[in-house]
Amino acid sequence: MPPLGYIIALAPLLPFGLYFLHSRRNTGYFFIFLYCFLSIAFDLALHGVLNRSVGSEFFSYRLFTIFEYSLVSLFLFKIIQNATFRKFITFASLAFLSFSIFDLISSRSKYFDSIATGISCILILVYSIFYLFEQIKSPNSLFLYSTPNFWIVVAFIVFFSGTFFIFIFSQNNYDNPEFKATFSIINSIFNIIKNLLIAIAFIIKPEKAAKKKTIPVL
Amino acid sequence: MIWLQINANQFKNPGISTVLFFGTLGMLVLAIGLVIFIVFHQRRVIRYQMQLQKMEEEQQKILLNASIRWQEEERQRIAADLHDDAGPLLATARLYLNENLLKQDINTQLQSIYNAKQIIDDTIQLIRNISHSLMPPTLKNFGLESAINDLFQKISGTGSINASCRFHDYRQRLRPEQELLIFRVVQELVNNILKHSNSSFIHLTQNYSEDKFYLRIHHDGRGITQQDFEKMNKSSLGLGLKNIQSRIKVLHGEIFFEKDLSQTYYKVTIEVPMEVEIEAR
Numbered sequence: 001m002p003p004l005g006y007i008i009a010l011a012p013l014l015p016f017g018l019y020f021l022h023s024r025r026n027t028g029y030f031f032i033f034l035y036c037f038l039s040i041a042f043d044l045a046l047h048g049v050l051n052r053s054v055g056s057e058f059f060s061y062r063l064f065t066i067f068e069y070s071l072v073s074l075f076l077f078k079i080i081q082n083a084t085f086r087k088f089i090t091f092a093s094l095a096f097l098s099f100s101i102f103d104l105i106s107s108r109s110k111y112f113d114s115i116a117t118g119i120s121c122i123l124i125l126v127y128s129i130f131y132l133f134e135q136i137k138s139p140n141s142l143f144l145y146s147t148p149n150f151w152i153v154v155a156f157i158v159f160f161s162g163t164f165f166i167f168i169f170s171q172n173n174y175d176n177p178e179f180k181a182t183f184s185i186i187n188s189i190f191n192i193i194k195n196l197l198i199a200i201a202f203i204i205k206p207e208k209a210a211k212k213k214t215i216p217v218l
Numbered sequence: 219m220i221w222l223q224i225n226a227n228q229f230k231n232p233g234i235s236t237v238l239f240f241g242t243l244g245m246l247v248l249a250i251g252l253v254i255f256i257v258f259h260q261r262r263v264i265r266y267q268m269q270l271q272k273m274e275e276e277q278q279k280i281l282l283n284a285s286i287r288w289q290e291e292e293r294q295r296i297a298a299d300l301h302d303d304a305g306p307l308l309a310t311a312r313l314y315l316n317e318n319l320l321k322q323d324i325n326t327q328l329q330s331i332y333n334a335k336q337i338i339d340d341t342i343q344l345i346r347n348i349s350h351s352l353m354p355p356t357l358k359n360f361g362l363e364s365a366i367n368d369l370f371q372k373i374s375g376t377g378s379i380n381a382s383c384r385f386h387d388y389r390q391r392l393r394p395e396q397e398l399l400i401f402r403v404v405q406e407l408v409n410n411i412l413k414h415s416n417s418s419f420i421h422l423t424q425n426y427s428e429d430k431f432y433l434r435i436h437h438d439g440r441g442i443t444q445q446d447f448e449k450m451n452k453s454s455l456g457l458g459l460k461n462i463q464s465r466i467k468v469l470h471g472e473i474f475f476e477k478d479l480s481q482t483y484y485k486v487t488i489e490v491p492m493e494v495e496i497e498a499r
Contacts, residue, residue, distance in 0.1 A: 125249070132256045136263060144260045154253055161249035165241035182235070186242060 014199040028078040035071040062104045062113045069120040076127040114171035121160040128153045148201040155197030162190040284460030311337040362397040363388045383422035399465045406458050415439030433488040441484025447475045
């Protein structure tokens with residue numbers, strides 16, 4: 001594994017460790033913690049093991065996309081308050097997961113799943129942007145950037161928007177060694193940024209919105 | 219930039235590297251731009267909310283000061299009434315009933331006692347008037363409808379203005395505290411109309427709708443609109459209006475000042491959420 005590969009593989013260790021260090025025991029953060037754990041597990045061992053056992057290089061990527069989407073959308077589902085949009089997340093997730101699992105079984109993982117990965121990127125970006133707009137509309141007096149959720153959401157926005165194009169092009173160009181190199185560099189950089197942003201989120205202490213000060217009724 | 223160099227030198231199709239680079243960069247710029255926009259927008263919204271909150275607090279302070287000032291003025295008025303009217307009357311009565319009375323003849327004694335009795339009756343009436351101005355007995359005993367009817371009859375009785383009122387549905391009385399507050403608001407509004415509007419009539423109507431109690435006062439003189447009311451509330455002028463506002467706030471109600479669509483009348487609408495008295499009267 002090249003040195004950058006180790007950095008990428010071990011980058012999720014930072015938020016992973018901070019999760020324990022700062023005791024962020026909350027269901028939403030637990031999904032992120034699980035996501036970091038799976039990222040480490042896939043990068044260090046599962047990719048190799050799964051690919052060897054199935055006989056396809058792309059099987060583990062496809063499986064990881066399903067896990068990644070599930071955990072990130074669960075986190076976003078947890079933090080989004082709007083009931084209608086939560087229903088939309090449920091239906092979109094059911095549709096996407098059905099499609100991904102069907103594609104995983106039927107395609108026998110012969111190629112990179114650009115469509116599924118692209119759709120997952122778009123869906124997560126939509127959920128994340130909706131979360132930010134919901135925060136603007138809510139009468140909360142906290143600044144957005146003072147909350148851990150904001151940094152986690154920004155991490156996903158940056159990661160999924162940064163890697164969207166390379167994932168879209170992967171299906172047709174993955175055999176090209178130069179493309180592969182570019183893919184790994186871009187993917188690695190955004191992975192590191194994402195993990196740094198998640199680490200920031202775990203460092204920030206969650207604040208509670210201050211109660212509105214009122215003068216007693218006359 | 220490393221991957222750009224790799225792409226530029228080694229890609230079989232140089233177009234893909236450019237698309238990848240600009241695509242990724244474009245998406246990233248869009249995403250970061252959106253996040254920055256949201257953060258700055260939220261900051262602006264929070265600042266605006268804080269400013270609004272501050273203004274609201276200032277408004278509350280003005281209302282509180284107005285209420286305190288009104289209470290002080292009311293106390294001064296009562297003190298002045300007692301000191302200037304009741305005091306001299308009782309002192310005069312005392313003069314009639316002094317020790318020298320015994321030394322005078324029977325007719326003078328009877329006259330003095332009669333005069334003293336007259337003065338004491340006047341004092342009783344005066345104290346009753348003061349007491350009634352603090353808490354109208356009609357309101358306490360018979361409720362808001364009777365108290366307002368009484369008030370309007372008295373105004374109409376002067377002959378200077380035609381005052382009428384009609385309660386459409388007041389089978390269930392409000393709580394006594396609410397009735398008193400509403401009565402005071404009506405008194406203040408009517409007082410303002412009599413003082414400033416130069417109108418020829420005042421008409422009050424009452425109704426219920428969707429668990430809300432409504433009172434509406436019409437008059438054909440010079441009036442104020444909601445905008446004027448809010449402006450005067452924020453200024454140091456208009457103590458009476460501030461008292462109206464603070465009473466309406468205590469009632470958790472709303473007050474609307476508007477000009478009729480025909481532009482002939484001014485109307486004031488008081489809207490109070492229903493809190494019916496549970497106790498049987």
